[in-house]
Amino acid sequence: MAPGNMEKAFVIKFLVLIVSFGAAWGACTIDPSYIADWYSMEVGRDVFTPVTPNKWGDLMCLEKYEHPIEDNFLKGRNTTMLMKDAGDNCLYCVDVLWRTPNILQYKRSSCYTSNSGFKNMCKGIAKLPTQDTLVTLFKQTYETVNCISTWEGVYQFTYEVDWGGGGICDNPDNLLKACQDPGSPYVDNQVFLITYAKCPTVQTSKSETIRYQCMGSWFAVIGDTGYTFAAIENTVEKDTREKYKCMMTLKNQKQADNSIRWAMSRFAECGSLKSIYDSPNRLVLRRAPPQTQYITPQCNLPRNASGAWFTQGIQFKSKVTINDTHIHYFTQRNEFEYEDTFLSCQQxxxxxxxxxxxxxxxxxxxxxxxDILPRHHGIVRYRVGKPSRLTVDELADPQFMTKKFQEACSWQSFTFNRDDTEWKYEVLIMDPPSPVYCPIGGRYNFKQEANGWLEKYATRIRGVTEKPRNQISCRLVVSEMKSCSVDRSKIEIDAEYCESVDYRGRPVGEYDEPDNILTCVGYWLEDMKSYLITYDEEDAVSKFRCWVYERTSWTELQLSRSQTARCRREQMSKDYLTEGTGLHMILEEAERLFDDCPQRFDPGLNPYLKPQVIYVLSGSVRLSALVVSALNTVLVLLVTHLVIRH
Known part of the structure; x- marks a missing residue:
């Protein structure tokens, strides 16, 4: 490189360094998100701190360092500033952590009488202070914040305070209501109500309904545990220290009853919140149903749909309980939380x-x-339309329920997207299942194509053998899938079956046990595709599996197995790489002389048709030749006697 070009490159790099240095170590103008009037409670005293572009209360800003923004969605940033008190000529390091538009937390160092350098004096440049060492500032003129980041829903709770005698107050009327209307511009999205009810045996309990304003929430670490903090404001309280509260909870709480623990401060500070079990006010929230008059049933569901069922949704699986009038979904959303959904029949x-x-x-x-189709086998197929809510104008109409039926149950309401016509019915599976005759019968050899080796059927020991194995030399090992006359409701799969026979044509592999035994639960034909639901209690992924099956020739079948109990609309009998699938099997008919395993196939064209079965109640009595001869003699004598008389 020429000397002139080297000098230009050096100048450019130097300018870049200056610009980068100025971005972090710029002129000491306080961040605009800090400029407001703030309140804090420090060492039991009320402190009001006005912040201007260059002053923090009585402190003048000399230098500042802006920490990198770790979360792109944050509107403010953390800052470390070197400040001077004009009154006593002290230098202070002030670390400010931006939490929400209404909450700041800061830490001020002790007085420095001499300036030894910004980086040497202010340790917060290298590492910001921890949550338990900070003072919390509440904005006096707050910005409205949506409560959904703090609360959402209806809860019944117990509460306990650590002053005045204590005791846990558990009253059914203890309710927390935070009902936000998505997109609503009204104040309902910014406030919530807490109703405290009196407990006769708890001296510190009270009867009071408080309306709180949400001031935002943030995440912080205490020790090695990460907590979610929130700030709220009592909208009618006059005492400033009682007006603001700090709250804390722990995400993914491992509570068996699906409860949520919250800690609440007594005054306007967060330092008293050590954990969800160690705080001035402790609340245990349990989800409660909303109060509505439209839960009382007005009609009946299909009688044969009553019972316990299982369904696999797009994201979650649910246990479903149905009676004559109600449907209850129990959905495990994650390891720690579940969801209860109730439906009541109206029309x-x-x-x-x-x-x-x-x-x-x-x-x-x-x-x-x-839209619920009639039940067949252990299967109920259904689909759900778009949800609809009652408006105030609709309630004024005495025929509002009839009109709501016309709106919600029109066939158009079942189409969420008119351009997407690829839909299929959802499936309820009886749990525990009731076996049915499998639509596929016979003995087959199979080949497997899988999206990963874990999807394939493989040889495994299903338990302790009933008797010692003989050392048999097997000359022919094949894969076997069969459903024979012994139990036509089961499909046995053996990845390595000994097919060698003795001189009589009998199998020598008498000790062979199938690797997997599938129980057929139901099958049907939908959109020219045959579906089958099987049950395997030893399946570690999903006990219920959905299959798409097809007969491609007189002796060949093809099956595609889904990864769960739900078959996607686009799944075909040859798929194994499509989303939601994992295994494709090609079956070739392979019945032997003494197998007693005839081939059968039912595409599910009419799943409501009952199988034709002949029941043999008892066997005939076998008569000896002597008895038959005696009966014949008696019959001849009787006929001769009748002829002579006439």
Whole structure:
């Protein structure tokens, strides 16, 4: 490189360094998100701190360092500043952590009488202080914040305070209501109500309803545990220290009853919150159903749909309980949380049922329409329409329920996207299942194509053998899948089966045990595709599996197995790489002389047709030749006697 070019490159690098240095160590103008009037409680005293572009209360800003923004969605940033008190000529390091538009937390160092350098004096440049060492500032003129980041739903709770005698107050009327209307510009999205009810045996309990304003929430670490903090404001309280509260909770709490623990401060500070078990005020929240008059049933569901069921949704699987009037979904959303959904029958016409739907812990009460097909085998197929809510204008109409049925149960309401016509029915599977005759019968050899070796059927020991194995030399090992006359409701799969026979044509592999035994639960034909549901209690991924099966020739079948109990609409009998699938099997008919395993196939064209079965109640009595001869003699004598008399 020429000397002139080297000098230009050096100048450019130097300018870049200056610009970068100025971005972090710029002129000491306080961040605009800090400029406001703030309140804090420090060492039991009320402190009001006005912040201007160059002053923090009585402190003048000399130098500042802006920490890198770790989360792109944050509107403010953390800052370390060197400040001077004009009154006593002291230098202070002030670390400010931006939490929400209404909350700042800061730490001020002790007085420095001499300036030994910004980086040497202010350790917060290298590492910001921890949560338990900070003072919390509450903005006096707050910005409105949506409560959904702090609360959402309806909860019944118990509360306990650590002053005045204590005791846990558990009253059914202890309610927390935070009902936000998505997109609403009104104040309902910014406030929530807490109703405290009196407990006769708890001296510190009270009867009071408080309206709180949400001031935002943030995440911070205490020790090695990460907590979610929130700040709230009592909208009618006059005492400033009682007006603001700090709250804390722990995400993913491992509570068996799905409860949520919260800690609340008594005054306007967060330092007293050590953990969800060690705080001035401790609340245990349990999700509660919303109060509505439209839960009382007005119609009946199909009688043969009652019972316990299982369904696999797009994201979660649910246990479903149905009686004559209600449907209950129990959904495990993650390792620690579950969701209860209840539906009540309101009106019906044909296969369509208008249902009132609510989720325990949520505020919304929706009207949805279920299109439920008649049950076949252990299967109920259904689909759900768009949810709809009652408006104030609709309630004024005495025929509002009929009109709501016309709206929610129109056939158009079942189409969420008119351009997407690829839909199929959802499936309820009886749990525990009731076996049915499998639509595929016979003995087959199979080949497997899988999306990973874990999807394939492989040889495994299913338990202790009943008797010692003989050392048999097997000359022919094949894969076997069969459903024979012994039990036509089961499919036995053996990845390595000894097919060698003795001189009589009998199999020598008498000790062979199938690797997997599938129980057929139900099958049907939908959109020219045959579906089968099987059950395997030893399946570690999903006990219920959905299959798409097809007969491609007189002796060949093809099957595609899904990874769960739900087959996607686009799944075909040859798929194993499509999303939601994992295994493709090609079956070749291979019945031997003494197998007693005839081939059968039912595409599920009419799953409501009952199988033709001949029941043999008892065997005939076998008569000896002597008895038959005696009976014949008696019959001849009787006939001769009758002829002579006439």
């Amino acid at each position: 019906t016409l044909g296969t369509r049922y208008l249902m009132t739907k609510y989720i325990v812990g949520k505020c919304e009460v929706d009207f949805v329409c279920y």
